[in-house]
Amino acid sequence: MLGMEVVHQPSMLDLAAEASLGPLAGRVRRHPLSRGAWVDHLPGWVHGSDIVLDALLHDVDWRAERREMYEREVDVPRLLSWYDAGDPLPHPVLEEARQRLTAHYAAELGEPFVTAGMCLYRTGRDSVAWHGDTNGRAARVDTMVAIVSFGEPRPLLLRPKGGGQSLRFPLGHGDLIVMGGSCQRTWEHAIPKTARPVGPRVSVQFRPAGVS
Numbered sequence: 001m002l003g004m005e006v007v008h009q010p011s012m013l014d015l016a017a018e019a020s021l022g023p024l025a026g027r028v029r030r031h032p033l034s035r036g037a038w039v040d041h042l043p044g045w046v047h048g049s050d051i052v053l054d055a056l057l058h059d060v061d062w063r064a065e066r067r068e069m070y071e072r073e074v075d076v077p078r079l080l081s082w083y084d085a086g087d088p089l090p091h092p093v094l095e096e097a098r099q100r101l102t103a104h105y106a107a108e109l110g111e112p113f114v115t116a117g118m119c120l121y122r123t124g125r126d127s128v129a130w131h132g133d134t135n136g137r138a139a140r141v142d143t144m145v146a147i148v149s150f151g152e153p154r155p156l157l158l159r160p161k162g163g164g165q166s167l168r169f170p171l172g173h174g175d176l177i178v179m180g181g182s183c184q185r186t187w188e189h190a191i192p193k194t195a196r197p198v199g200p201r202v203s204v205q206f207r208p209a210g211v212s
Contacts, residue, residue, distance in 0.1 A: 014044075014047070014048060014049050014050055014173050014174065015048075016047045016048030016051070017048065018048055018051065019046060019047065019048040019049065019051045019052050019091065019093040020046075020047045020048060020093065021045060021046060021047070021093065021096060021097060021100060022042075022044070022045050022046075022047060024042065024045070024100060024101075024104045025104065027042055027045075028040045028041065028042040028104075028176070028178075029041050029042065031167070033158070033160075033167075033181075033183065033186075033187060034160060034186070034187075035160075035182055035186040035187075036142065036181045036182040036186065037179075037180070037181045037182045037183035037186050037187050038179075038180050038181045038183065039158065039167075039169070039177060039178065039179055039180070039183065040176075040177065040178040040180065041169055041175075041176070041177050041178075042175070042176040042177075043175045043176075044173065044174050044175060045097075045148065045174055045175065045176040046093060046097070046148060046150070046173075046174030046176075047174065048174075049150050049151075049173050049174030050150075050151075050173075051091075052091045052093055052094070052150050052174075053150040053151045053200075053202060055090050055091040056090060056091070056118070056120075056150060056202045056204075057120075057200065057202070059090045059091075060081045060090050060118060060120075061081055062079040062080070062081055062120055063079065063080055063081065064076065064079055064080075065080055077125065077126045077127050077128075077193075078119045078120060078121050078122070078126040078127070078128060079119070079120040079122065079126075080117070080118065080119055080120075081117075081118040081120075082115070082116075082117050082118070083115060083116040083117075083118070084115055085114035085115055085209065087116075089116055094116065094148075094204060097148055097204075097206070098112075098113050098114075098116065098206050101113050101146045101178075101206055105144060105146075105178070105180075108144075108180070109143070109144050109180075109208065111208050111209070112208065113144075113146060113206040113207060113208060114207070114208060114209050115206070115207050115208075115209070115211075115212075116204055116205065116206055116207075117204075117205040117207065117212070118202060118203065118204050118205070119202070119203045119205075120200060120201075120202050121154060121191065121200065121201045121202075121203070122200050123197075123198065123199075123200070124193060124194035124195060124196055124197065124198045125193055126191075126193075127190070127191050127192055127193040128190055128191045129190055130159070130188040130189070130190045131188055131189070131190070132161065132183075132184040132185060132187065132188050132189070133145050133184045133205075133207070133211060133212060134184055134185060135211075135212040136210045136211050136212050137208075137210045137211055138184040138185065138211045138212075139184075139185065142180070142181050142182050143180075143184065143207075143208055143211050144178055144179065144180040144207075144208070145178070145179045145183075145184065145205055145206070145207050145211065146176065146177075146178045146205070146206040146207075147171070147176070147177050147178070147179075147203055147204065147205050147206075148174070148175070148176050148203075148204045148206075149171035149172050149173070149174070149175045149176075149177075149201060149202070149203055149204075150172070150173070150174065150201065150202045150204070151172055151173070151199060151200045151201040151202055152172050152198045152199040152200060152201045153170040153171060153172030153173065153175070153201070154170070154171060154172060154191050154194070154198065154201045155168050155169065155170050155171070155191070155192065156168075156169045156170075156171050156177060156189055156190075156191060157169075157189060157190050157191075157192065158179075158183075158187050158188070158189045159187065159188055159189075160186065160187055160188075161185070161186050161187055161188050171201075171203070172201055184211075191203075
């Protein structure tokens with residue numbers, strides 16, 4: 001549960017009475033990148049996404065972390081939570097999303113999505129620096145990370161590893177992005193800070209076993 005007040009203004013564009021998922025086949029759009037990487041993008045995959053956001057803000061055991069950086073310990077600028085394989089997720093539409101993603105990408109991925117990592121960006125001051133999810137098997141082999149976003153849109157930036165021109169995907173209100181192929185090894189992604197007054201955003205990241 002949150003130990004602080006996070007102000008959330010519901011979207012007037014997402015007023016469904018209950019949360020549900022739209023189709024994936026024929027809707028998700030693939031963006032080929034360089035060096036065997038690609039990104040799939042589908043805005044508004046979750047209908048009634050603010051219903052899920054409310055559960056995420058109030059029912060998830062969010063935690064703050066501190067990490068070593070430049071020889072000192074600093075606060076991680078976002079809150080985190082992690083669900084291992086078999087852990088019940090905080091809303092049934094997330095369970096369905098994981099199953100649907102596993103079925104849709106079965107031929108390419110060859111294994112299920114099993115874990116769910118979650119990040120809460122409380123305000124524009126919260127962020128994540130350039131990185132790839134290369135803890136575990138993703139450092140050596142192609143894999144996928146599927147992200148479903150809830151709340152205020154924030155831009156996910158992607159660039160070739162080591163620098164280069166970046167791509168921008170605004171993500172929020174039930175949007176889906178899937179990073180696949182060599183993306184975690186050969187590209188980096190980030191959520192930059194913003195001085196604009198923005199509400200909370202929650203990122204739910206589905207991964208196969210051994211990828212983090």
